[in-house]
Amino acid sequence: MSAADRGVPADPVVALRDVVKTYGDVHALRGVSVDVRAGELVAVVGPSGSGKSTMLNIVGTLDRPTSGTLTIAGNGVDAMRDDDLSALRAEHIGFVFQHFHLQAGATATENVADGLLYTGTPRRERQRRAVAALERVGLGHRVDHRPHQLSGGEKQRVAIARAIVGEPTILLADEPTGALDTASGAAVLELLRELNAAGTTVLVITHDLELAAVLPRRVRMRDGAVQEDSQGVPTDARVLAETIRADGTGLVGAYGSSGDAADRGAGR
């Protein structure tokens, strides 16, 4: 309902269809179908081993599904060569990592500018846009600081600036608050919400139920399948039934009511 109501294109920016990923005998994903539409802020939540990290790898085109299809910004990525995938990442996907992964010894601006290094943008332009991105995440006063001079929260803001400097179609955040204290984590989450409010599509991977609870849409993962999608995209009934049998919990459980959050997301 949300996409159509807000007048955004009906085509999802990310579309997974029956995505299966196996590592040898391990079934990391057992047929996952999820759509993310432009402007959404989605939490993929689940305990460790639920397949959410595998899903992030596949959505981020860092890894390929064993079967099923993935479409990003209208590009079917399944048949793409490695070089094309790299170019797709450079243009369409921004990554935020739990442990920031900033270059020690490089300034905040240099770190953020690296987000444009593989897009063919001239250096001067990269620098200018990096400073603008740092200002956007509230670090306009830290442009020449190096990672060791920054707090954890500030480092993650630099990492977020690096992810958004190329104005990606989708921002993927892997446990963005996982290495931060509560206050810094809340601030980073607030920043992601602000970016989303300004139009960035954000997919947050987390095991933190509290964090997920405040986001408009939650996709609950368990044992490699989508257990619940608060937006109501139907999941594979067979997998769902197996999951219910396996752990005995209901469809709607401890993660709160789905309707409120979806409405909130749609209301923006």
Place this chain on the structure above:
Amino acid sequence: MIRRNAVGAADLLRLGLFGLRTRPTRVVLSALGIAIGIAAMIAVVGISSSSKAKLDQVLAALGTNVLTATKAQGFGETPPLPETAVASAQRQDDVLAAAGVGKVEQGYVYRNPFVSPLETKGIGTMAAWGDVPAVLGGGTASGRWLDTRPDAVDQVVLGSEAAAALGIDHVRPDSRVWTGGRWIQVVGVLEPMQLAPDLDSQVFVPLGTARRLGFTGNPSAVYTRVDPERVHQARDVLARAIRPDQPALVGVTNPSDALAAKNATDDSFTGLLVGIGGVALLVGGIGVANTMVITVLERRAEVGVRRALGARRRNIRDQFLVESLLLSLLGGVVGVVVGIGVTTVFAIVNGAPVAVPPWAVVGGLGSTVVIGGVSGIYPAARAARIPPTSALAAV
């Protein structure tokens, strides 16, 4: 739909320098091997070139157109050169100037009459025709050369070593030596004769004086300065002029050839040093490869992040290849500087000109580029194969 982008050379250079800058200790240690190898190569070539440059200077000053005629060296007794040898040589068109010396058997000089006759100090006496130091490109350190006219009064000129042995470094009015039972006035002291070092331990007297000391009259060596364009032809001309009947009994040599040959014998030593330098370079290259492999292992997360940011495999490969090249080149530049420094010290100590051939510098730096490239191929290929998921896997 998807743009094709390449990382520019300037950005690759910046990435490479950054990679080195953040690991200074490792960079210094692994560049050291290359530096030692290149320094050894440059120093060997530089020292050799400086020595040759010095020799060239000497030869340019002395000239390469001096021919020495002596009796032929061979089996059996060869007759001495005829008494007229110097005059015959002088008459040839190709001969610009001629002089000669003849050994005076039993001609010994002493500092004074009280020295035991057995203490000759190896100083021999030579009769002289013409201006010997002028033909040999030497000069007098003090005083003048002999008056070699037939009616000249008794006088003596000392070779440089002979002068030192007799304790006469400077000609004074009372400088004299004791020979043949009387005093003879010393009129000059020679500089070392580079083209005829055997003359340095001799003293020279006019023919008349020599005859009074028992000289037979046969020159032992005739020195000629010949037309520089006809040095080769002059060899035959000279032998025939001195002994028209049997030129084979005259041996003609070019003393500047001997000097050059003496220098060339150092080449085997040079080859050894170059070999050692080559081994150092090889080991240095392995060191660079080793360092790069470790660097790649340590930076899996960085590679993963870069892949996530959109780096293609070849961008990653190029980044590490450039880093390897820079590492090796750094060692090469340091090696060239050290090598030139060593050559300079050698040259100053030996009074030779500093001569490091440009090809050695270019070749040295070129070989470091090759070494860096070869050493970097494997680590860079490994880095390019690191899967993008390493960004998430690494902590």
